[in-house]
Amino acid sequence: MDFKNEKPIYQQIVDYVCERIAAGQWAEEERIPSVRDLATQLQVNPNTVMRAYERLQMSEVIANTRGVGYFVSAGAKQQVTALKRAAFFETALPELFTAMQTLGISWDEVETCYRRQRGE
Incomplete structure (x- = not known):
């Protein structure tokens, strides 16, 4: 590791x-x-x-x-998922919002990228 x-x-x-x-x-x-x-x-x-x-x-x-x-x-698997979701909303999402604002990225751009990633 x-x-x-x-x-x-x-x-x-x-x-x-x-x-x-x-x-x-x-x-x-x-x-x-x-x-x-x-x-x-x-x-x-x-x-x-x-x-x-x-x-x-x-x-x-x-x-x-x-x-x-x-x-x-x-x-435990359910508990781990709950902990990871909480960490995402507390840490990763605010970091994403800050980066979006700093880089001038719109919600439409994020949605387009998200759909592309999912193969839609």
């Missing part, structure tokens, strides 16, 4: 886990890699993975069963 400087590593790990869940690579109620295993796989400090897992637990995306490990929560 290539980490980017503009976002904390633990947050990038949260995104990594969420992407796996959203893509169906990690199914609901399935065991996920332990903190140490994921830290080794991603070549990061286990404390960083622990922080990401704690954040995911608070969002009810994963759950910890003591002595057994971490599991994808039931309903």
